[in-house]
Structures are given as C-alpha cells and as structure tokens.
Amino acid sequence: MRVMEKASAKINLTLDVLHKRPDGYHEVEMIMTMVDLADRIEMKELDRDAIIISSQAGYIPLDEKNLAFQAARLIKDRYDVKQGVYIHLDKKIPVAAGLAGGSSDAAATLRGLNRLWRLGITDGELRTLGAELGSDVPFCVTGGTAIARGRGEKLEFIDSPPQCWVVLAKPPINVSTADVYGKLNASRIAKHPDTAAVAEAIRSKDYHSLCDGLGNVLEEVTLSLYPEVRQLKNCMERLGADGVLMSGSGPTVFALCSKEKKAQRIYNGLRGFCKEVYAVRMLTGEHAAP
Numbered sequence: 001m002r003v004m005e006k007a008s009a010k011i012n013l014t015l016d017v018l019h020k021r022p023d024g025y026h027e028v029e030m031i032m033t034m035v036d037l038a039d040r041i042e043m044k045e046l047d048r049d050a051i052i053i054s055s056q057a058g059y060i061p062l063d064e065k066n067l068a069f070q071a072a073r074l075i076k077d078r079y080d081v082k083q084g085v086y087i088h089l090d091k092k093i094p095v096a097a098g099l100a101g102g103s104s105d106a107a108a109t110l111r112g113l114n115r116l117w118r119l120g121i122t123d124g125e126l127r128t129l130g131a132e133l134g135s136d137v138p139f140c141v142t143g144g145t146a147i148a149r150g151r152g153e154k155l156e157f158i159d160s161p162p163q164c165w166v167v168l169a170k171p172p173i174n175v176s177t178a179d180v181y182g183k184l185n186a187s188r189i190a191k192h193p194d195t196a197a198v199a200e201a202i203r204s205k206d207y208h209s210l211c212d213g214l215g216n217v218l219e220e221v222t223l224s225l226y227p228e229v230r231q232l233k234n235c236m237e238r239l240g241a242d243g244v245l246m247s248g249s250g251p252t253v254f255a256l257c258s259k260e261k262k263a264q265r266i267y268n269g270l271r272g273f274c275k276e277v278y279a280v281r282m283l284t285g286e287h288a289a290p
C-alpha cells in the first residue's frame with residue numbers, strides 16, 4: 001500500500017509575542033494561513049520494521065533529525081505499530097525559511113501514516129501528537145487559517161483570507177528560530193500587531209485592512225541581524241506590493257497583491273537579486289486544507 005500527502009507552506013499574517021514563559025517558550029498570538037507552495041510526501045509499507053527517509057533535496061537531514069522521521073517514530077511508538085515505512089520527501093518549500101516546511105512534512109506524515117496503517121486517529125488527536133514535535137505542527141495538521149496561541153498549539157480556526165497573490169522571496173541566509181526568539185526582548189517590543197483587527201478584516205473580506213494590519217514582532221530581531229531582509233522588504237514595497245511582511249522568524253519575506261500583473265512585476269523585479277522567489281496563490285475555501 002502507498003499513500004501520498006501534500007504538505008503546504010504557511011505564512012504568518014500577524015505574529016505577536018505576549019511574554020516569555022517559565023519553560024523558555026514564548027506565549028504567542030498569531031494568524032497563520034496556508035499558501036499554494038507544497039512538498040509532496042509519499043509513504044509506502046516496508047517489509048521490515050524500520051523508518052527509511054529519502055529526498056531529492058540534498059540539504060535536509062535524512063536520519064532521526066528529520067521531522068518526518070520523528071513523526072513516523074512517534075506514531076509507531078504511541079500506537080505500537082510493528083510495520084516499517086519508506087517515506088520520500090519531494091521538497092519544494094525552502095528550508096529554514098519561516099515557512100514551516102519541516103513542520104508541514106511532519107504533519108503530513110502523521111496524516112498519511114494514520115491512513116496507511118488505518119489507525120483511526122481523529123484530527124484533534126493528531127494535532128495533540130503534533131505538538132510533541134514542534135509548535136507549528138498542530139496548525140499544519142489541519143491547515144486552513146487559524147489564530148494560534150499558547151506556544152502555537154492552541155488553535156482557533158477562522159475564515160480564509162480574501163483570495164490574492166503571494167510573492168515569496170527567501171534571501172540566501174539561514175535563520176535559527178530559537179536564536180531569533182532568544183534575541184527578542186519580550187518586555188520591550190516597539191509595536192504589537194492588532195491580531196483581532198486583522199481577524200476582523202479577514203472575516204469581513206476587507207483586503208485593504210488586512211494588508212494594513214500585517215505585523216510581526218520578530219521582524220525587529222531578524223531585520224537588525226540581517227540587513228538584506230530589510231532591503232528585500234523595501235524592494236517589494238517599491239515594486240508596489242499591497243502589503244509586505246516577514247514570515248515567522250524569517251528570512252522569507254512575502255508580498256500580497258490582488259492583481260496578477262502586479263505579482264508578476266514583483267516576481268520579475270526580485271528574480272534579479274534573489275534566487276528563491278515564488279509567486280503563488282493564497283490557499284482559500286475548499287483548497288485551504290494542506
């Protein structure tokens with residue numbers, strides 16, 4: 001038997017940090033949504049009890065450091081599955097980019113193995129399992145659009161944003177999420193985004209208020225460490241984007257555009273000095289699941 005799963009990338013439309021917690025994590029409030037850029041995960045039964053990972057991408061770990069491996073091991077241990085699995089990751093989402101590529105692969109692996117091994121685990125239980133693998137994994141299990149709280153695992157699902165183009169650009173630097181959170185002074189954040197206002201803009205399909213409300217408190221850390229991320233933001237603004245923001249801990253920056261022509265112009269304008277540029281659609285309505 002063989003199953004395939006799609007693992008979509010997420011962007012953060014808002015990302016606020018309320019305070020640092022005693023366990024070292026940060027209490028967040030953020031709006032996450034999926035975009036049409038995805039890895040494909042193939043899972044096949046193995047005739048021996050092992051987890052084998054392969055990928056066409058040369059730059060991700062293929063051992064127990066891979067989040068898909070960790071997801072497979074977790075579900076095997078928790079449900080006492082004696083069968084092995086071969087997992088192939090067709091990577092399209094840039095790595096260590098702020099787009100939750102690894103988290104989405106882990107979530108897709110949980111969904112896929114639940115089907116492959118007919119375990120009958122509910123979506124809610126898969127999200128709870130996912131939280132053991134990483135803060136973004138529960139959202140990636142279900143996809144769509146959600147306000148995430150806690151360390152990211154407490155989810156309130158909301159409507160999809162209005163349909164638009166999303167141009168993503170990742171500068172050639174690697175940013176560590178732990179490092180960015182570690183350098184944030186949570187008690188001295190200059191400007192907090194208004195997540196409730198952005199959620200209301202989404203509910204009322206008010207695209208312009210959505211663009212005006214974009215905000216991410218981690219930008220102040222990543223932009224000060226890597227001036228090229230600020231340059232990229234400025235460049236997207238000059239090229240006429242309706243709204244521009246860094247996703248997650250970065251370094252990927254995204255531009256929202258309602259018009260395809262404008263998205264194309266931004267895409268072409270960025271290609272000159274950034275290798276990893278994508279123009280994709282926001283995933284909305286029935287397409288919003290990963």
Ligand SMILES: C[C@@](CO)(OP(=O)(O)O)[C@H](O)COP(=O)(O)OP(=O)(O)OC[C@H]1O[C@@H](n2ccc(N)nc2=O)[C@H](O)[C@@H]1O
Nearest residue numbers: 024025026098099100134135136151177178181248249250
């Ligand atoms: C910043 C965000 C926004 O969506 O995304 P990315 O930039 O990773 O895509 C997430 O909060 C990242 O989630 P994720 O990448 O799953 O983080 P985890 O593996 O759980 O944690 C990595 C490290 O980040 C820090 N961390 C993470 C989440 C959180 N709420 N507070 C934290 O302080 C901790 O130092 C932790 O050790």
Ligand SMILES: Nc1ncnc2c1ncn2[C@@H]1O[C@H](COP(=O)(O)OP(=O)(O)O)[C@@H](O)[C@H]1O
Nearest residue numbers: 065066067095096097098099100101102103105
């Ligand atoms: N399946 C995977 N795909 C991508 N990266 C992975 C995967 N498994 C583990 N990693 C590791 O996780 C780290 C974060 O990757 P990723 O999830 O792409 O970043 P982000 O959380 O910033 O979006 C990288 O250092 C990468 O080596």
